[in-house]
Amino acid sequence: MADLSTIIHNIKLKNPVLTASGTFGYGVEFDDFFDINLLGGFIVKGTTIHPRQGNAYPRMAETSSGMLNAVGLQNAGAQYFATEIYPKLTKYETNVLVNVSGSTIEEYVACAEIINDLDRISGIELNISCPNVKEGGMAFGTSCPSAAAVVSAVRKVYKKTMVVKLSPNVTDIAEIAKAAEGAGADSLSLINTILGMAINAETRKPVLSTITGGLSGPAVKPIALRMVWQVSQAVKIPIIGLGGIMNATDAIEFFLAGASAIQVGTANFIDPLATVKIINGIDNYLNRHKISAISDLIGCLHL
Amino acid sequence: MADLSTIIHNIKLKNPVLTASGTFGYGVEFDDFFDINLLGGFIVKGTTIHPRQGNAYPRMAETSSGMLNAVGLQNAGAQYFATEIYPKLTKYETNVLVNVSGSTIEEYVACAEIINDLDRISGIELNISCPNVKEGGMAFGTSCPSAAAVVSAVRKVYKKTMVVKLSPNVTDIAEIAKAAEGAGADSLSLINTILGMAINAETRKPVLSTITGGLSGPAVKPIALRMVWQVSQAVKIPIIGLGGIMNATDAIEFFLAGASAIQVGTANFIDPLATVKIINGIDNYLNRHKISAISDLIGCLHL
Amino acid sequence: MKKSVQNLKVIANVKLNNDHHLLQLHTPDQLENIVPGQFANILADQSQSIFLRRPFSIHAVDYQKNIISILIKEVGEGTRSLSHTPVNSSLNVIFPLGNGFSLPSSSEKVLLVGGGCGVAPLLHLAQVLSKDFNDIYILLGARSAVDLVELNQYAIYGKVFTTTEDGSHGEKGFVTEHSIFGVKLDSFSRIYCCGPEPMMKAVASKAKANSVSCEVSLENTMACGFGVCLCCVTETLQGHKCVCTDGPVFNINQLKWQI
């Protein structure tokens, strides 16, 4: 067994496999399938200070090797999370991170403050990249000053590990990455979904109620991999890579591109056991290549 | 038979199906397969004022529902095109457009001037979006001022229809579209390829010699469709839509999103007869839906 | 039964008519209790156009032989591919999912109404209801006689009535035009309904008018099928609820239907 442990700022992960926010519920939904303590950690759904109903149905469209979603951060609010859901998550021994979102900087800060009080939460993932909300969300992640503003405001109130999740819907992701690093991010995760659209040719209507939605799945992997590579050349803080990871080979590619850990998103829908298979697959790969630790792979692309 | 004709500025197309630059050679390569006069028109390879060897091998990586290329505008130069290739193209009765690229504004202008003298060329497609060249290319297409600068410079020397091909690698494609329109574009085509990357986990090397390359194919269709929709809301000039179109249904989706014509790219590799099948498929769709002309479909998305 | 991901062996694949196939899937493990109305999320051969799983109601359960049956109507690529799964190959299935119909605690007179492919969960429901001496009426509607599949199966468990749009079987018209709805509907204590949404709304409206309890099984576009993606919501009086976990079965009083 190779050494799969990796470090994201103050969080020591026993293995580099996390799950992506919005694709793993609150973890409990997977209890029937496998012991989720096997994971390096998991990231719960996008949480906002106020409860959100999310967008109207239909919220999903299947695309070639991918899917569009327009969930729109449906959640019961940070307070509900803290009092009703958090207690159920304390049974897990692995790392739990909360994905934090908002429409204004004040909302981000208020939400992060509530999460800051929850002992067993290892860190937050600041979502400045949600393409499915009318206000805030992605807007923060598409310009350097606004990204820096929200990151530094949250930095003041949040004491533990703060991962900032970047939007791929930008001209130069390395610039935004540097702005987030400069404003106090401890780590960066990328990519969130890419803004896309689906049309039903028969009904001549958009498939999604919101017209556009966020693209995820293997279709986006080449773009995600490129962005992780670009960001890894631009910043010093650890990167968490995601976007279209379906199997261990995909995960290895992200490590080589510079990711210190990875997240599995859409793959959970297709195979709820994808994450455990990926953990085993990474171990097999390392053994087969006689690499003793995952850290020897991170950023080690041969050019 | 429905009326498939459509108009792009001064170019009347008998049907809305064109082929994408770099995926259809100079047309002649398809002579064995079908009569390419059946097409609304075709767009020849990226042409530059100086001959270009293109990038080193390997130039291609297969991805989920797509491919990356790193050809890098290999071509024998505008003068060679005018004297050696153009005479062979005059046998075609359909529209031929030349895709024009360059490393500097002067190069774009010089190339466009040469093409301007070729009677049987219906127009140029100004490629300000090639992700595979070190200088120029996409750099022009990722900021409004530089896009406007190259478009207005070429506008001064090029008298016929000038289509400007936009890059999807931007935060706000509608802004760039407006800049190009303002600078004198007669039409916009989108999308060019999306910057992506592939890694071979076994060799631990990037698959492409250039590390990153351009993603095309059905994987990008949702993104292309979204951008065509956004641009169609922002400009008045006709739009030529492309990105992942494999069949007539895909094409219909682009018309509904606001495209007056479409281009077929990567699909030509998988099925050299894709374009003719798409033309027939559009006709079938219109007949089945009792729509008498393609123009009744363009931009007619029911919201 | 706890939900799980399993590779189930296809032990039979019967073509019922032009576009319906019946698949029998065998599991080596002992099947535990599956509630009628629960569904399975099945992985078809992945292709360019099939990326996600496809949900199907559990049509019948054989606890002795550890077999679940699925009734598939071909409507697109996924159902086409699944319909043609060769016998002896295996399918990757997540099941059982969803809540299922609520069952009477004592013997009742119940009406099951199904239309189109919506009939699928009703066979399992009839199977289970019939064990508790309920008085079961089953009304099945279709476009034409050929579209009515497995009538003899339903007849094992209850009294079967039919409507067809072309009058080629049973009464002519839509299910809600059947004479059952003409007479006293409140002789039934419950209606269970499954089919195209307009049909379910029509049935729900009759049920409501007659104050008969009515449950409907909804469809929705699903990405996961087990409550983590939040893609499959329907509007209820308690806000957005997931069809895959809070449903697919809802009491019509929970829904915001204009009926």
Next chain:
Amino acid sequence: MKKSVQNLKVIANVKLNNDHHLLQLHTPDQLENIVPGQFANILADQSQSIFLRRPFSIHAVDYQKNIISILIKEVGEGTRSLSHTPVNSSLNVIFPLGNGFSLPSSSEKVLLVGGGCGVAPLLHLAQVLSKDFNDIYILLGARSAVDLVELNQYAIYGKVFTTTEDGSHGEKGFVTEHSIFGVKLDSFSRIYCCGPEPMMKAVASKAKANSVSCEVSLENTMACGFGVCLCCVTETLQGHKCVCTDGPVFNINQLKWQI
């Protein structure tokens, strides 16, 4: 023959060893002249990981029965899927593509050298060369005896020699270590070579040293296979050339190989 896109019927699919399959594809049209070394670009069942066609040398041609044969070595998903194409199904094939080997105009003594799956086009080449009374030597190299397929087929057209890395068949070692290369290589007027690149370079270097004309068949990652994508270039003295149209066969003097 003009290139075309055709659905060819698989009339035979023979497993030759653990990872090699021989497919016979039938066309209803009369086959016209196919040059040895030309290839076919075949569409495998499209899946998430197979998007593009896969190129294969034309291994043999039967102009009477209108059959082309393809020798497939399984190395990944595409070749795995194609290897298991059922008999009587059809495959979508673009062919014939590429330039092919240049053939002697009068009788000559020629050496064909193949290694691994690179042997595929050599059978067709031997077939055609043998018609013109050439004196044909065929040297085939592999890892082990089991990897040497169809030796009896080659023996119909010429004198067959073999090497294996483990010595289980013919001489032990790499092809370039075979005694043929020890004696006067310049008794051959041409060498045709096909196989892994290091092997072709080794053969090319021997040929060059002995001033024997030598043609090699290159592989490359291809998107189209007919000259429109410019993805498959190789460096030549005349700059980048497409392996799919300017090749796959090149004279070693055209290439920029360091040999």
